[in-house]
Amino acid sequence: MLTRRQFVAASAAAAALPAPAAEIDRQKFGGQALALAKKAGAAYADIRINRYRNQSLFTREQQVQNITSNSSYGYGVRVLKKGAWGFAASPDFSDKTLAEVVRQAVEIAEANSAIPSPAVKLAPEKPHRDQWRSAHKIDPFPIPLEKKVELLLKINQTAQKVKGARFVSSSMVFAGEDKFFASSEGSLIQQDLLRSHCSFSVTAVDSSRGEFASRESFALPSQRGWEAIEEYPYIQEAEQAAEEAVQKLSATPVEPGLYDLVLHPTHLWLTIHESCGHPTELDRALGYEANFAGTSFLTPDKLGKFRYGSKWIHMVADRTQEYGLATVGYDDDGVPSQRWHLIRDGIFVDYQTTREQVAWVPGMKSRGCAHADSWSSVVFQRMPNVSLDPLDSKLTQEELIADIKNGILILGDGSFSIDQQRYNFQFGGQVFWAIRNGKKAGMLRDVAYQARTPEFWNSCDGVAGQKEYLLGGTIGDAKGEPGQSNPVSHGCPPARFRQVNIINTGRKRP
Amino acid sequence: MTRQEAQALAGRILSFATLPEVEVSIEVARRAHLRFARNAASTSGVSQSMTVRVEAWRGKRKAAVSAGMNLAASDRDQGLRELVAQAEALAALSPEDREYLPLLGPQKYLEVSAYDAATADMPAAARAKAVGEAITAAQARNVVIGGILRNSAISQVLANSKGLFAHFPSTQASFTVTARTSDGTGSGYARFSSGKAASFDPREAVAIAARKALDSRGARELPPGAYTTILEPQAVADLSPSLMFAMNARSADEGRSVFASTEGKTRLGEKIFDPRVTIYTDPQHPVAPAPFYGSDGYPTAKAYLARNGVLENLSNSRYWAQQKGRPPGPFFVNLILEGEGQPVDEMIASTERGLLVTSFWYVRGVDPQQGLVTGLTRDGSFYIEKGKIQHPVKNFRFNESLVRILGDVESLGTPQRVQSREGSNYGDGSLAMVVPALKVRSFRFTSLSDAV
Numbered sequence: 001m002l003t004r005r006q007f008v009a010a011s012a013a014a015a016a017l018p019a020p021a022a023e024i025d026r027q028k029f030g031g032q033a034l035a036l037a038k039k040a041g042a043a044y045a046d047i048r049i050n051r052y053r054n055q056s057l058f059t060r061e062q063q064v065q066n067i068t069s070n071s072s073y074g075y076g077v078r079v080l081k082k083g084a085w086g087f088a089a090s091p092d093f094s095d096k097t098l099a100e101v102v103r104q105a106v107e108i109a110e111a112n113s114a115i116p117s118p119a120v121k122l123a124p125e126k127p128h129r130d131q132w133r134s135a136h137k138i139d140p141f142p143i144p145l146e147k148k149v150e151l152l153l154k155i156n157q158t159a160q161k162v163k164g165a166r167f168v169s170s171s172m173v174f175a176g177e178d179k180f181f182a183s184s185e186g187s188l189i190q191q192d193l194l195r196s197h198c199s200f201s202v203t204a205v206d207s208s209r210g211e212f213a214s215r216e217s218f219a220l221p222s223q224r225g226w227e228a229i230e231e232y233p234y235i236q237e238a239e240q241a242a243e244e245a246v247q248k249l250s251a252t253p254v255e256p257g258l259y260d261l262v263l264h265p266t267h268l269w270l271t272i273h274e275s276c277g278h279p280t281e282l283d284r285a286l287g288y289e290a291n292f293a294g295t296s297f298l299t300p301d302k303l304g305k306f307r308y309g310s311k312w313i314h315m316v317a318d319r320t321q322e323y324g325l326a327t328v329g330y331d332d333d334g335v336p337s338q339r340w341h342l343i344r345d346g347i348f349v350d351y352q353t354t355r356e357q358v359a360w361v362p363g364m365k366s367r368g369c370a371h372a373d374s375w376s377s378v379v380f381q382r383m384p385n386v387s388l389d390p391l392d393s394k395l396t397q398e399e400l401i402a403d404i405k406n407g408i409l410i411l412g413d414g415s416f417s418i419d420q421q422r423y424n425f426q427f428g429g430q431v432f433w434a435i436r437n438g439k440k441a442g443m444l445r446d447v448a449y450q451a452r453t454p455e456f457w458n459s460c461d462g463v464a465g466q467k468e469y470l471l472g473g474t475i476g477d478a479k480g481e482p483g484q485s486n487p488v489s490h491g492c493p494p495a496r497f498r499q500v501n502i503i504n505t506g507r508k509r510p
Numbered sequence: 511m512t513r514q515e516a517q518a519l520a521g522r523i524l525s526f527a528t529l530p531e532v533e534v535s536i537e538v539a540r541r542a543h544l545r546f547a548r549n550a551a552s553t554s555g556v557s558q559s560m561t562v563r564v565e566a567w568r569g570k571r572k573a574a575v576s577a578g579m580n581l582a583a584s585d586r587d588q589g590l591r592e593l594v595a596q597a598e599a600l601a602a603l604s605p606e607d608r609e610y611l612p613l614l615g616p617q618k619y620l621e622v623s624a625y626d627a628a629t630a631d632m633p634a635a636a637r638a639k640a641v642g643e644a645i646t647a648a649q650a651r652n653v654v655i656g657g658i659l660r661n662s663a664i665s666q667v668l669a670n671s672k673g674l675f676a677h678f679p680s681t682q683a684s685f686t687v688t689a690r691t692s693d694g695t696g697s698g699y700a701r702f703s704s705g706k707a708a709s710f711d712p713r714e715a716v717a718i719a720a721r722k723a724l725d726s727r728g729a730r731e732l733p734p735g736a737y738t739t740i741l742e743p744q745a746v747a748d749l750s751p752s753l754m755f756a757m758n759a760r761s762a763d764e765g766r767s768v769f770a771s772t773e774g775k776t777r778l779g780e781k782i783f784d785p786r787v788t789i790y791t792d793p794q795h796p797v798a799p800a801p802f803y804g805s806d807g808y809p810t811a812k813a814y815l816a817r818n819g820v821l822e823n824l825s826n827s828r829y830w831a832q833q834k835g836r837p838p839g840p841f842f843v844n845l846i847l848e849g850e851g852q853p854v855d856e857m858i859a860s861t862e863r864g865l866l867v868t869s870f871w872y873v874r875g876v877d878p879q880q881g882l883v884t885g886l887t888r889d890g891s892f893y894i895e896k897g898k899i900q901h902p903v904k905n906f907r908f909n910e911s912l913v914r915i916l917g918d919v920e921s922l923g924t925p926q927r928v929q930s931r932e933g934s935n936y937g938d939g940s941l942a943m944v945v946p947a948l949k950v951r952s953f954r955f956t957s958l959s960d961a962v
Contacts, residue, residue, distance in 0.1 A: 063608040069600065072578035076557070086634075087555030092580040104634070108544075108554050111638035115645060117550030145603045167764065205765045210772040211879060212765060288547040290656040291688040291699075294871075297960070376557035417872045417907070419886045424907055424959035426884050428876060448876065448884075450907065450957050481545055481658040481686075503909070503956060505876050509768060510782070510914030 024049075024093050026190075030182035032095075033077050036102040038184060042079035042109070044122060046183040048332060049075040050375040053176035055141060059152040060169040061160065067145065074375040077101050081109040083119025089376040123358035123366045125335055127186030132329025135322050136194040136225030140174040143226050148172055151198070151229070155238045159202045162242035164249070166212075170200035172229070173221075173475065175487075187334040195325060195487055197221035197475055198229045200238065204245040210509075213248035213445070215241045215430055218266040218412050220472045222323045222489065244431050244443075251445035253506050254432070258499040260407035261449065262400050267429050268388070269472025269490035270413040275453040276308075276315050277386040277490065279422035280342045281479075282351035286360055292481050294420025297453070298348055300361045306348040309457030312495070314389040315343035317352060319368060324385035325473045325487035328368075332379045335368035342386065346458070354381045373484040380480055385473070387491035393465045397494040400462050407435035408447060408502065413472075415448065415505075426450045428505070446506030456497060464493035511538045511665040516677045520669035522587070523562065526594040527671055529601070531567035531613050533806075536560075536667040540630065544637040547656035549645050554637070562590065566597040570610040573600035609829040615672045617809050624680035624799040629707040630663030632683070637661070640685070644712040648689060651720040653698075657687035661707055668807050676803045683707035688889065689719035690962075691727055696902075697962050698722025699869055699889035701744070703929055703942070705799060722868060722890040729902040731958060732893060738864030738920070739953035740857045740894070745887075746847070746945045747928040748870035749912045752883045753789075754842050754941070755875075756913065757815055759824035763834065768881035768913050769824060778821055784919040785819040788848040791840050797927045798942035804841025813840030819917075842941065849922040849946030857921055857949040859897040865953075866892040866899065869931055870908075881913035886959050905962075906955035915950045923947030 026049045037045035051073040058065040074091035079102070086109030088101045156168040177193040199219050205212045219232050263271065279296040283289055286300075298306065308315075319337035321327055328337050333355045342350050351361075354370040371382035401409065412430025419425070428448045434441040451459075473489035511519075516536065523534045537560070544554040563576035575597040579589060637659050648655040661683045668676045684703035690696065700718035702710035741749075761767040762776040769777045792812035793800045804810045806828055814822050823840060831838040858866060873885035887905045894900065923946035933941065 064605045065607075065609070066574070067572075067600065067604050068574045068576065069596070070576045072561075074559075074578060076555075084551060085553055087553070089555065089557040091558070091560065091578045104556055108556065108634045111634040112544065112551040112554055114635075114638055115546070115551040115642045145600070149605055167766070203766055207765050207773055210765065210770060212770075214766075286548070287654065287656055287690070288552060290547060290690060290697075291658065291686055294961070295694075376559055378553045378555045380553055415874050415876045415884065417874045417884045417886070419905060419907070419959040419961035420871055420888055421961035423961050424886065424905075424957060426907060426909075426957075446877070448909075452960065482541070482543060482660065501957075505882060505909060507877075507880055507882065507911075509880050510911050510917060 026180040027182070027188060029093060030180065033098055033102060034182060034184050036099060037077065037079045037106065040102060040106040042081050042106060042184070044080040044184055045078065046181065047075055047077050048372065048375055049180040051178040052374065053141060055174045057148055057152060057172045059156060061156055061167065062153060064149055072374065076372070076375045077105045078379065079105045079109050080120055081106055082113035084109045084112040084117065085120060086112065087378050120356055121359040122355040125185070125333070125355060125366065128330060128334055128336065129188045130329060131190045134193040134223045134327065138226035139194065140196050140226040141176065151234065155200050155234050158235050158238040159242035162239060162246060164204045164246035165202050165242035166205045167203040168200060172198045175475065181330065181332065181334055183334050189330045189334060191329050193223060194225050195221060195223050195475060196225060196228050198234065202242045202245045204249055206249050211249055213245050215245040215248065216412060217241060220266065221325060221475045222471060222473065223325050223327055224323050247443050248445055251443040254444045254447045254502055254504050256502055256504045259502045260404045261497045261500050262397060262404070262407065262409045262435065262494055263497065264409065264411040264494050265470035265472055265492050266412050267410045268492045268495060270416055271427055272386060272388055272490045272492060273488070274416060274418045275422055275425055275456065276342065277383045277488065279453070280351050281381060281383065282353050282357045282360065283381045285351065289479065293479050297421045297423050302348055304347065304349055307346055307458065308343050308348045308454055309346040310460045311346050312460045312463045313343050313346045313457050314341065314391060315386055316389045317342050317367065317384040317386050319384045321385045321489065323471055324489040325475065326383060326385045326489060331368040331370040332372050333370035335366050335370070338368050340367060352381060352384055357381060371486055373486060377484050382479065382486040383477060383488045385489040388463065388495065390463050390465050390469060390493045393463050395462055395464045397464050397468055400464060400494060400496040401435055401440060402438040404435045405437055408444060409433040409435055409440060423452050424450070425453065446504045448503050448505050449500045450503055451500055456500065459498045459500060460495055461498055462496040464495065466493065468493040513677045516665065516667040517675060520667055520675065523564065523590050523594060524669060524671050526591040527566070529566050529568055529598050531671055532594065533565045533613060533670040535563045537664060539662060539664040541662040542632065542637065543658055543660040544641050545658045546641050546645065549648055549654055551641065562593060564594050564597040566601045568598065568601040570606040571601045571604045572607050573597055573604045575600060611828055611832065613670045613672045614674050614807050616674055617807060619676060619802040619809050620794055620811060622793050622799050622802045624705050626681045626706040629661050629681040629683045629705065632661045632707055640712050644687065644716050647713040647716040648720060652692065653689040653720045653723050654692055655687050655689045655716060655719065657685065659685050659712065666801070668803060670807070674807045676807055678801050681705050685710060685712040685715050687715050687719045689716065689723040691723050695962060696723040696727035697889045698726060703927070726890040726902040729904045732903045734906060734955045734957050736952045736954050738861055738951055740854060740861065740864065740866045740947060740949045742854065742868045742947050743926045743928045743945050744869045744931065745867045746948055747930045747943045748873055749883065750845055750943055750945065751930050751933055752875060752881055753912045754845060756878065756881050757824050759826040760830045762824055766878065768879060769821060776824070778824065780821055781819050782821050782913065783816055783819040783916040786850055786919060786922055787816055787819050787916050788814065789816040790814045790846050791842050791844055792846055793843050795844055795846060795944060798844045798944050800843035800942065804839060804843065808838050810839065810841050810843050815840060844941055845943040847925065847945040849925045851924050852921045854923055854947050857923070857947065858894055858899060861894045861897060864894045865903065866894055871931065873932065876909060881911040882909060883911070884909045905959040907957045907959055908953065908955045910954050915953060918951045920949040920951050
């Protein structure tokens with residue numbers, strides 16, 4: 001067992017990698033931790049021994065602003081004693097510190113057991129001994145920096161060639177997780193995950209009028225490797241984005257009112273995230289997040305009864321979906337990943353859950369949604385990939401548009417805000433096209449829609465087919481106290497919504 | 511970590527450098543928390559972390575490497591040596607930084623005292639006792655509470671090969687609580703935060719949140735529109751990040767900010783706000799002590815951004831300051847908005863028809879040209895008529911600009927230490943603010959929310 005982080009020799013080739021630590025015998029170390037916890041009277045214990053790697057590159061115009069590599073390796077021990085949780089974590093793998101970490105975790109559980117609280121009960125789960133790896137082809141970390149910088153600067157240069165496009169920034173972010181889980185119930189699980197994201201933003205400025213407009217890339221993160229960057233048409237999009245940023249400056253301000261909307265997947269993923277992903281979290285629905293993220297209008301009494309959306313709405317939670325950012329083999333409770341419906345035929349039918357949450361509401365099953373964003377973070381329920389399933393729809397975006405007299409097509413995610421029970425939301429976007437008599441017309445500006453979640457999803461009267469399905473998502477969904485970050489994907493095809501309230505966000509400068 | 515230990519460690523790391531310009535930053539932290547919900551304990555934990563970040567310059571090429579470290583290990587030197595070597599090797603592969611500036615040499619810093627040993631060492635049993643008492647206080651008021659008690663101790667160190675050295679040890683404690691009535695029709699929020707855990711009593715926060723929860727039951731609908739609005743300090747803090755973000759000199763010079771004018775000019779010197787609006791940052795503020803160094807170790811000091819309604823300064827990075835021939839800074843280490851001491855009760859008494867808003871939620875940028883943000887009221891909003899609170903109102907969504915409403919101020923209260931509700935959840939580094947309640951003549955609400 002090593003007692004320090006050990007780094008590989010800094011050769012030029014290895015220098016592009018975050019400093020990796022030499023491996024300890026995780027199984028042996030985990031076994032020691034679990035034995036210490038058992039000896040201290042823990043009814044249940046688990047240990048996560050995780051290594052995280054991150055690399056990020058930021059550029060603007062023709063300069064590189066920042067290149068950073070981070071790594072982090074450590075362990076967290078969770079114990080259940082007298083019906084209460086305790087948790088402690090450290091990057092120090094010495095015997096002495098391990099004993100102290102287990103002692104602290106047990107001490108916390110004992111101290112908390114003095115607060116009258118319902119005893120924590122974990123749903124049964126059989127032990128798993130397994131390994132799992134995300135579906136990436138090319139590890140992005142060893143790809144030379146020059147190649148990464150070259151692409152970013154080429155994106156910037158391409159955008160800057162467009163007249164009126166003044167500023168461009170671009171970035172790449174890569175993340176790797178190497179996770180080990182062992183529990184007192186006998187699970188031993190090793191998992192390796194990779195995520196990649198490259199994006200950019202172009203700003204056009206009209207200095208004579210003192211106005212500016214930006215257009216962000218539609219490229220979205222995924223649980224893939226360098227191949228995801230290679231496959232995306234960044235250069236082509238850079239030119240288009242720059243032209244659209246310039247065009248936005250002279251676009252027609254939207255007239256407020258009710259419009260039919262066609263929402264493209266580059267936009268709709270965020271609406272799904274906020275208005276379906278979050279309200280179907282069981283901890284929120286029961287008040288466990290009341291102090292920060294909030295509660296939910298989807299309370300347990302609505303299960304199986306509440307009409308959340310129209311018959312077109314089938315929301316599927318899926319931690320098995322290929323390339324999904326929340327896809328895993330097992331969650332941080334050691335539960336295998338699953339696929340299940342949250343909304344079926346428009347009706348609210350299930351929640352996102354963890355082992356602990358099963359006892360909270362009759363009829364629940366552990367859906368494997370436990371997650372912690374670091375070895376030093378406490379595990380709680382996080383969002384799986386939640387996506388709009390088009391089933392066998394044969395519609396196309398063009399057909400959705402063809403059936404609209406006066407509407408707007410929205411692409412790209414923009415400003416977003418939703419209340420603490422997930423009713424009232426407002427979303428902007430990147431590009432807004434007027435739809436007149438079934439055809440895409442001119443560009444609009446200052447567009448945002450405000451709606452109430454169930455009314456919005458009930459106004460959906462058309463979802464395009466699988467051919468136009470795209471997986472969007474975010475690498476940084478926030479929840480919990482202290483705040484933790486969770487990567488999560490949301491897939492959907494274009495969809496149509498009738499008579500949605502559009503506001504004009506443009507005003508005279510104060 | 512003591513100053514001597516920090517100096518020794520930073521010196522040791524820098525001794526491994528082969529390049530003339532290397533900067534090292536170290537963070538040693540112990541963070542603990544206990545969450546509670548539904549009048550019971552939920553999750554809790556304690557973690558130690560040690561992060562070392564090394565930034566190296568090979569000529570104008572630079573790169574940074576950071577790693578979680580075990581500084582207690584007897585053979586840590588090998589790991590540190592390799593971390594420095596990694597940064598140096600990575601710098602060789604990086605393109606030239608066109609915004610390169612030489613590292614700063616030794617700096618003179620202000621004295622800031624922000625460390626409290628009792629807060630750093632607060633034991634698990636003390637957290638459990640405080641939360642247990644808070645729950646008992648909630649039960650006595652017939653409300654259900656959820657929230658978190660946190661304490662942390664963080665030592666930050668910045669040193670470089672030109673002799674700069676800064677060491678900032680600090681502690682933070684906070685208790686935030688949301689009280690809800692058992693029927694879910696009322697909700698209230700309160701937050702205490704300080705460098706010293708002993709300076710607040712969580713039971714007092716419960717009392718405030720419970721009163722707001724009970725008072726906000728039976729909220730009625732009011733039509734969206736513009737109202738005279740009194741914003742409690744928490745609500746002002748919730749709007750303030752957008753203002754600090756906009757007070758960036760470079761984006762104003764580049765024509766992409768609410769503080770940009772036409773033809774490459776900025777609005778510096780313009781009377782944009784009400785004459786009573788004065789905004790500054792001050793590392794030595796008595797209730798919100800903050801780091802005495804900013805970007806690259808440049809010293810921070812009390813500095814005005816706006817005085818008597820006039821936009822006086824915008825924040826310049828070292829690079830941008832050099833480009834424009836200005837001094838670097840001011841660096842926001844906290845946000846202070848002066849007040850005029852009018853109690854909220856008097857603001858209410860002088861209101862013919864208006865609203866009292868206690869906090870905002872999910873505030874996000876909509877249009878940076880106007881400093882426009884959207885968000886919602888949360889945890890207690892009230893209708894005022896003829897100088898009295900008449901009844902609670904349902905939550906509203908708003909689309910509004912803090913830059914605009916600071917020009918439309920009717921009166922200001924007494925500044926209090928607060929933090930933005932969303933920003934304060936992301937670690938102890940979140941910016942402390944000292945802001946007053948504000949009464950503004952017109953605040954625009956755009957739709958209703960059913961959320962409680």
